[in-house]
Every structure is written in C-alpha cells, then in structure tokens.
Amino acid sequence: MYEFFRITYTICLPIVLSYIVWYLKNQGRARDANFSGITLLLETEMIRYYERYAPVGTIPIYAYEHFMELYATYCQLGGHGIVDKMKTEIEQLQLNTNKALNDKQKF
Incomplete structure (x- = not known):
C-alpha cells in the first residue's frame, strides 16, 4: 500500500x-x-482634459482635481510619457473658482 x-x-x-x-x-x-x-483609458481621458482646458488657459477646480487623481492612478499603474508634460502644463493653468463659469464648462 x-x-x-x-x-x-x-x-x-x-x-x-x-x-x-x-x-x-x-x-x-x-x-x-x-x-x-x-x-x-486613463491616458485618453487626461488627453481629453488637456485638449479642453489648455487652449482656454483656465481649468475649473473639479476638473483639476479629477485630472490629478487620474494622473496619480496612471503613475501607480506604471504609465509615463507625454502625460507628464501635460500634467506640468495643467498645473500652470489658472484655476477657475467662478461657480457660474464652472457649471457652463462641464462636459
């Protein structure tokens, strides 16, 4: 056995x-x-934010915060490249705190 x-x-x-x-x-x-x-998908969304707000020169606070959250997650997953340059340019945009204007700019 x-x-x-x-x-x-x-x-x-x-x-x-x-x-x-x-x-x-x-x-x-x-x-x-x-x-x-x-x-x-994260990169595509960040590019969309960049193309929407960079030419205008201002970005609403909610969009800025969301972009930064997307970027943090993107980096945690090992992303790199052109998005780093976009983040730098998004950080240099003027934050828009006007509530009425923020509501008009929502997607």
Missing part, C-alpha cells in the same frame, strides 16, 4: 505543479493586459 502511494505521488506531483505554474503564468498575462488597457 505504501508503495502505491509513493508511486502515485511521484507521478501526480509534477503534473499538478506544472498545471499550477501554467495557470499562474496565464493569470499574469491577463493582469498585464488589464493594466495596459486601464492605463490607455
């Missing part, structure tokens, strides 16, 4: 471990794809 379990164990263990390694590798690829997709 002991011999049966020893043989079964030596046959099944490598198969089970191989399956676990394969499964974990596939999960890693899916996670990386999700991170890439989310990063691209």
Whole structure:
C-alpha cells in the first residue's frame, strides 16, 4: 500500500505543479493586459482634459482635481510619457473658482 502511494505521488506531483505554474503564468498575462488597457483609458481621458482646458488657459477646480487623481492612478499603474508634460502644463493653468463659469464648462 505504501508503495502505491509513493508511486502515485511521484507521478501526480509534477503534473499538478506544472498545471499550477501554467495557470499562474496565464493569470499574469491577463493582469498585464488589464493594466495596459486601464492605463490607455486613463491616458485618453487626461488627453481629453488637456485638449479642453489648455487652449482656454483656465481649468475649473473639479476638473483639476479629477485630472490629478487620474494622473496619480496612471503613475501607480506604471504609465509615463507625454502625460507628464501635460500634467506640468495643467498645473500652470489658472484655476477657475467662478461657480457660474464652472457649471457652463462641464462636459
């Protein structure tokens, strides 16, 4: 009986471990794809904010805060590139605190 379990164990263990390694590798690829997709969506949204407010020269407070939250999340996911320059330019825009004007500029 002991011999049966020893043989079964030596046959099944490598198969089970191989399956676990394969499964974990596939999960890693899916996670990386999700991170890439989310990063691209965040980048697209930040570009939209930049194109809307940079030419005007002012940005509402709510839009500025949202842009900074998007940027922080983007950086946590490993994003970099042109958005860094956009962030610098967004920070230099004048903050618009006029409530009536902010309501008109909402998307």
